[in-house]
Amino acid sequence: MYWLRGGFVFTRVVSPFHRLDPRIKLLVSLEFFLTSLITKTVPEVLAVLLAILGVAALAKSLKRIARTMAFSGLFALFIFAVNFLFGIGLLNAVVYSVRFLAIISSTSIFFVTTSPDELEQIMTWMHVPRDVVFAFVTAVRFIPVVMLDALQIMDAQKSRGLEFERGNVVKRVRNMVPIMIPLVVNSVIRSGELAEAMESRAYGSTPKPTSLYKMNLRWYDAAVAAAGLAVLAAVALYIYHYVHFGA
């Protein structure tokens, strides 16, 4: 629960990284993602991880990213154990598990620094259908609301004698019914109300809605993009070199 909230939910922070064009933030995260996938040795993967932490610091989100990594640590250990037991060697197993951490945190960096409104801008720019974009943004907007609903429902049912900490698996699943049904019903009611409000504000009147903000690439966006592409180029060369000359 907290892993999700800490690692993948946007919070408003002022930082040099946050200020970047959302597409550039996406580019940076993708670059980290890709480079972590192609690393082969421990120093390489650690370098990528350090780079990610560096960017996290630039985004004033070092604590959050570090915490995400810590929470993912358990799964990383699992990956290490499985791979080691399959006999691929100690160092390779370390690489795989650290690579996992790098992948998680590169994704996390993106979501922590990009607001749902910016996500909307990116998706619209990528020509994702308007309805899909709207559904996505609305879903994200209502996550805290649904979470609160769930807590209130649990309180109400606990107050009627429902105990969900006890009992075997079957019993526990059965005890989720008084929570799930109101949650689903409330969501359905909510959708109906949202639909009415949308219609009342002329949703769907035009296939090309206008928008309040426009994405503009500034000089620092271009600079970061250039730097990132340079790194990617270097890595590509490296792989080419590696593949062709086995170094």
Next chain:
Amino acid sequence: MGAERIGGSGRKPILSVEHLSFRYPDSKRPALTDVNLEVGEGEVVILAGPSGCGKSTLLRCVNGLIPHMYPGDYSGKVAVAGLEVASTQMSTLAQNVGLLFQNPENQIFMFSVERDVAFGLQNLAVPRGEMRARVDESMRLLGITDLAHRAPHELSDGQKQRAALAGVLAMRPRLIILDEPTSLLDPKTALDVVSLIARLNGELGITFIVVEHRLELLTPIASRLVVMDGGTKVMDGPPRAVLADPSAEAHGVGAPPVVRLYNSLAAEGLRLPRFPDSPDEMAQELNSL
């Protein structure tokens, strides 16, 4: 105080409902039967009645959700600002009549207040420059400019309601209808919303129809009280006249205590010069006896 706000006679009404009847498709009984109502521009009208009387259905017939989103057995005519609702597109209707719902949460879609206020304008393909101007103006009128970049879950219920109203206002409707806007708010916040309505009505001349149970909040600013029961209109007149009528109680319209007192005094032959909109006014009147 409310009496001065009645729309001038001779002006074309902003809303005209004629012999409106409606039945939802999966219902045996009609929700509305032969409703007739005329509202002049600039009025503030309270729409009251017991639960299930058809108030919410009537509101949806006014802004076009019925029949465009909820088709059914529909007869009669509803016209807003001269446009016939049944044959006008929602996009046009939305620019003439706005609807504010009861739950502040479920009418804010975007992750930031200013983008939500812009939502309707986006749907109407308003150009960016004008959109910016209208959004800023609406936020200013509702006193939420400093909340522009906040996310909805960071707002109080009263702030959410104001943000939603700003979103409706940005579309510049001449008529705004509100479906129990204060029922989920505490009394002080409710008073804030009411004074906002009064201000928008006074400054911009926007007509308001408010469905509300808590009459004491609105009688100071309303020129008219319309009561519905069982799908028809049963009472329609200035609040003082409607509340003085003993049958109002039977229709689920409870007069505020001070009004009840006024009525019982009048019944015993003591008619106070002014209709008390508040206990303070009543005290003044009694003291000057």
Next chain:
Amino acid sequence: MKALDGVTLSIGGGETVAIVGENGAGKTTLVRHTNGLLKPTSGSVKVDGVETRSTTTATLSRKIGIAFQNPDHQLFSDSVENEVRFAMRNFRFPEERIAERLEWALSFFGLEQYRKSSPLVLSGGEKKRLTLASILAWDPDVVVLDEPTVGQDSLQKAKLAQIFSLLRSTGKTIVIVSHDVEFLWPLQPRLVVMSGGKVVADGEMAKTMADRGLLEGARVTQPQLLRLYAGLRDAPASPFVDVSQARDWASGKKSGRRGG
């Protein structure tokens, strides 16, 4: 920032207590401490001598029934009957007692005609009555109601007031959290005013609500008749001697009225 700050309150059996205050004053937080949903950071909460920290909400609920504001947060059964039976089954009541209490609850709250219906198709007012029915069915010693009158029309509120009077006469302890001071006024409960996480007043409603400064500070509205009385009393030539006189006069009796 503390949600509750040094709150000391004790409620005896059979009392009717109303808790008022603006949103965020701590009323709901306080309510959620009574049955252990929240445990105090410091201090203690005891129900019938038992510390809430030492037991579970499910156990405490046997004695304290909380009716939350939104019926849609609790209704889930396939029938009204099963909804009413739910809590009693959780508390492992014997079958006969469940059947007996079910009949009582359906009759008391006027829901017999809906016994086989799904709770989800009931109207707003009926859902509210159903939540109350499902709580009172297990006969808790204390009933706590969080904003019971929200969204109700005057006929529904009158019905609720009747239900409260009846419950009172059976000796139940009732705690109502409400904004609706007009609804509370005729009940004349003991009034607790909360503001900023603290209790700022605690006493007879007529007395506590007479302090206008206190109420403004706590952002609570005064009942209209009380405000009227204050307006009359503060005038130089007031015809009334005290609140009960004003109240009697207001409800139609002419005793004590001087002048014309």
